[in-house]
Amino acid sequence: MKREIPLLIAGIVGCVLVIQYFIPHTPFGTLNDVFSDWFSIIQATAIWLGALNLIKVAGDKVYKKQKDWPFSLIIIISFFIMVVVGFFFSGGRRFLEPGTPFSQLYDYVYSPLMAMMFALLAFFVGSASYRAFRARNKEATILLLAAFFVMLGRVPLGDALTGWLPQSLHMSNVASWIMNVPHLAGQRAIMIGIALGTVSTSLRLILGIERSYLGGE
C-alpha cells in the first residue's frame, strides 16, 4: 500500500491535468491552479523539514567537533539571527517592509552575498571557454571560430573591422546569422527531443511504469 497509493495519486492527478489542458469549462479549467496551490501549501509546510534537518546536521557537526565544524557553527548562527530578527525585531508582519532590521539584513548582507556568487560566473565562463575553445580537433576548431565571430560581432570593433565588406558580411550580421540559423536549429532539435522525453517520462509516471522515484525499479 505504501507504494500503490502514491502511484494511484500520481496516475489520477496526471490524467486530470492532461484532460484539463483541453477543457476550459469548470471545474477542469481551474484544476491546474488548484493543484498548484496545493503543491505550494505542501511545499511551504515541508520547508520546516528542511530547516530542522539543516540545524540537526550542522548541530551534530558542531557538537561532535567534526571536520570543518566552524562552518556549521556559522550556518546555525546565521540561521538564528535571521529567524530571531525577522520574528521579534522587525514589526511582526511588516518584516519585509523597507527599513526593518530584517529587510536591512536582506538588502545589505544576503543580497550582496548572492550577487557575489553570481558575479563569480564571469570568471568561470572564462575558464570554461578557454578549455572548450581549444582547437584540439575539427569540431572544436569550428566551435572556436563560431565563438570568435559571435563575440567579435557583439562589440563595435567587429563592424569597424569589416565595414569595408558588403553589408551581409559585416561582423554583427555574421554573428546574428550564426545565432539565428545554425545555433537556433541545433537548439530546436535538442528542445524537440526534450519535449518528447518529457511526454514519455510523464506517461510512464502516470501509468505507474516508472517508479524509481518511489524507491522501486
Next chain:
Amino acid sequence: MKQKFWLGLLVVLLIAAGPHAQESATAAPDSGASPLVKPPGEVIASDTPNDAGGSITIKWERSPDDIAGVAGFGGYNILRGTSPDGPFESIGETSGGGDPDDPMHKTYLDNNTTDGVAYYYAIDSKLNGTMARAITATAIVSKQQWFNFGLVNMLIATVFLISAILYFISSAKSGKKLYIRKIAGLEAVDEAVGRATEMGKKIFYIPGTQDMDNVQTIAGLTILGRVARLTAQYEARIDVPVSRSLVMVTAREVVKEAYLKAGRPDSYTDDMVYYLTDDQFGYAAGIDGMIVRQKPATIFYQGAFYAEALLLAETGNSIGAIQIAGTAMPSQLPFFVAACDYTLIGEELFAASAYLSHEPRLLGSLKGQDWGKAAIILALLLGFLIQVSGLFDFASLFSVAGG
C-alpha cells in the same frame, strides 16, 4: 424699440432651433452629440471562443477619420451596458490604427463579464474632444466552452505520441527485443562510482535546484536510485545535498530503497541526504565549499539547473573530480559540456531510467518517443516542400490558441 427687436429675434431663433435640437437627440441616440468626428462602422460582439467564460470579444470597423489618419484622432472608448438604450459604463479605451492581421478593424477583449448576462457594447470614436458612437445591434452572452478547439492539433499529436508509446510498451512486454544506442554518460556511471571507491573518497550527487513538480528532478532521482545501489554494493560513501525539502524526503526514500535492494540496509543513514537551502546561489556556495574542502572523487549533476550549473561544474573540474551531468535546460548544456567529463543532453536524461534498468516496458516507451521524432522530421520535410511550393500555409496547422 431696439430692445424689442433683439427680444423678438431671440424668440424667433429659439423657436427655430428648438425642433432641430430635439430631432438630433432622438434621431441619433447611438451617436455622440458632435458631427465633427465620424463614428465607427458596424460593431460586432461575440463570446470569446475556447475559453473558460467571463470574456467577450468586441470587433468594430474603424472610423473613417481613423482610417484617413485625421490629425487629433484620439482612439476609441469602449462602453458596456445591459440595454441598447443605456446606460453604458466605460470599460476601457484603445488607440487608433487597425489590427495587424485586419487593418480595417479594431478588436477589444472584455475579460470582466459575468456568464449568462446579456451585454450591449458601445464604441465612441474621439476627435479633438468630440465623440461619435456606434452600438452593437444584438445582445451577447459569455459562456464557458467544453473544448478548446484551438488545441485540436495538440490533441492529435498527443494521441499519436501516447498511442505509439503504449504500442511499443505492449510490444516490449510481449518479449520483442528493442535496440537502444549506447549513452556514454550512463556507461560511465559504474566507472565513476568504482573510481571513488578505489580512491576512498566521497561521491556527490546533486539533483538540481528545482522541486518535485519538475520532471527533470524526477528523472534525476531515478538515476540516483541506480547510483546509490552501486554505491551500496561498492561500499562507497554518497552525499546528496538538496535544495528542496520535498526532494530531500523523496531522495531519502530512493537511497534507502537502493541500499535495501543491494542488501546493505545497515550502511544507510538519513544523513546521506541533507538539506542546504532553497536559495539558488546559497546552494551553489554551500556545495562549492564542500567540493573544495572534501574533494569528492565523483560528482553527478542530474536534474534542472540554472546559472549555478557552471559555478558547480567548474569548481568540481578544478579539483579533478570525474563529473557526469545531465539536464534538459538548453541554456545550461554548453556549460556542462565544457566543464564535465560526460553530459546527458536533454532527452538522454529522461532515457536514463530505461537505459540503466533495461526494463522492457521502459525501453518500449523510448521506442515510442523515437516514432514521435520520426513524425516531427517528416512534418519538417513536408512543411518545407509545401511552404516553398506555396500550396497552403502549412505552418498554420501547428499554431495553438490558449491552453
